[in-house]
Amino acid sequence: MSQPNEKLQPPAIDPARVLTAKRIKHTRVTEVMSELDTLIYTGSQDSILLVCGPTGAGKTTLSRHMVEAALEKGRSQMEANGGVIPAVYVEAPSSGENNFSWRLFYRRILSQLGDDLEAPKMLYGVDNETGRAIRPRNATGNSLAALRTAVERGLRERQVQFLVIDEAAHIIRQTRGNHRLEIQLDTLKSLANQCGTQMVLVGSYDLYLLVSLSAQLARRTHVLHFERYRDDRPEDVKAFGACVLAFERTLLNLWGGQLTQYTKPLLENTLGCVGTLSSVLIRAAKLAEAAGSWSVDSLERALLTEAQRKRILEEIIDGESAIGPSFTRVMPKIKRAPG
Ligand SMILES: Nc1ncnc2c1ncn2[C@@H]1O[C@H](COP(=O)(O)OP(=O)(O)OP(=O)(O)O)[C@@H](O)[C@H]1O
Ligand SMILES: [Mg+2]
Structure with missing residues (x-):
């Protein structure tokens, strides 16, 4: 038992935890963020932006930060119109199957958008403590087409300006042949065009190598290099x-x-x-x-x-x-x- 006049010890700090929580806004982050900020705008023709860099450069950290910053910036708009979610982050699933699971991917986007699209818009907003979007849950739609339609509608209704897809190589790695590869990215492109949402694909250099396999894709995508x-x-x-x-x-x-x-x-x-x-x-x-x-x-x-x-x-x-x-x-x- 502590004595009444005994000094209270400050709580012990956990160095690993402190370091894990630390976020440095270093030169590369500023450069890439500023280029993305410039290229993401309503009516942009760049429907797909590619952020590539070495493993461990901090790409995931940057992507999450971009989305958080966009939510923070759009806070007043979100508060005025509870349906708006300016930016969404998803990780492309690695299904372990031969083909990329669009179903799983669409479900992930839907869960970020709030699955129950008929839910009262009052439910949407920004959590004061975390600055993140608060969303209701529950899944809708079963067929792939229904899921895709729900994603399209969700992105449009929520006025999502950009969708970050981390580990985007998963979408095209499980694809054989240039033709299929183009179809995969065409799917994303048409999603972007239908909804006015820009797609930011993030990954290591393998993502760039995959995309550069096709001249058509190379022509249509803007590449940002998150260099070491x-x-x-x-x-x-x-x-x-x-x-x-x-x-x-x-x-x-x-x-x-x-x-x-x-x-x-x-x-x-x-x-x-x-x-x-x-x-x-x-x-x-x-x-x-x-x-x-x-x-x-x-x-x-x-x-x-x-x-x-x-x-x-x-x-x-x-x-x-x-x-x-x-x-x-x-x-x-x-x-x-x-x-
Ligand atoms: N700017 C930063 N300041 C502080 N820590 C950082 C920063 N960027 C990344 N980190 C830390 O480094 C770790 C690895 O970063 P991150 O996962 O973003 O790298 P990555 O480029 O996505 O790697 P991979 O290609 O393997 O997915 C993270 O756990 C994160 O905490
Ligand atoms: Mg990563």
């Missing part, structure tokens, strides 16, 4: 260093100001991916906690192994070299009329 921070670009090294500093400041007592001196090895080990950096630091914090105090040993043990790093790097190099040359947009020279 590269150690051969001074501005990237600086921006990555700012992320390490932000993580250091989040838990000053744990690292004791010792983290930023390891920026270079951290950049090398995590391949300049902020999500991977976060995972390494969370592990390091856990190991430090178990050991009783922080030491560089905890950090070393938390790093990716050389085999892991090599595997991820191979994927990055493949992706960057595929996206790289084609990503450079060249303005054709305009011939001037003589005289």
Whole structure:
């Protein structure tokens, strides 16, 4: 039992939890968000936008943040018209079957939109604490066509400006042949056109590789590259260093100001991916906690192994070299009329 004059101890903080909750608005996030913000608008012809980048760059985190920011921005509109949901996030299901399960996918969208489309609009709004949309539940429709119609209607009625589809490679990976591939993306495109909702497809480089298989698709999609921070670009090294500093400041007592001196090895080990950096630091914090105090040993043990790093790097190099040359947009020279 505590004595009356005994000082109350502050609640112990859980370093891993604090790091997990931390969100850094770093340079790449700002760049990609700003490009998406510019390209997402009512009446846009870009029905499909593709966000590609290495695993662990922070694509899922960015996508969720985009949707939360759109809901926050549309808060007054949502409060005035309870039916409006400006943005929706879904993860494309990996069904484990040969073909992509559109049924499961449509159901996921419907559950984000509020399945019972006849529900009183009063039920929709923004939760004051979380800033997220509050939606009623319950499923409707059984056949694939009924589901699709319900999705179309839902997106239109809720005036969804953009739908983020994370892990979008699942939609086309389970598809054989360019023709089928085009049909899959055509389905999304027509959904977008029917509802005036832009589709933001998010994934690792495999998504880009799949889409670039078809010239038709390549022509119609706008690609945004969520790149890693590269150690051969001074501005990237600086921006990555700012992320390490932000993580250091989040838990000053744990690292004791010792983290930023390891920026270079951290950049090398995590391949300049902020999500991977976060995972390494969370592990390091856990190991430090178990050991009783922080030491560089905890950090070393938390790093990716050389085999892991090599595997991820191979994927990055493949992706960057595929996206790289084609990503450079060249303005054709305009011939001037003589005289
Ligand atoms: N900007 C950020 N600030 C702090 N932590 C972040 C940030 N971005 C990502 N993280 C953390 O890194 C982890 C991995 O990020 P995320 O899942 O977004 O990466 P990803 O690019 O989607 O990876 P994958 O391609 O494997 O799906 C997340 O658990 C998240 O907490
Ligand atoms: Mg992800």
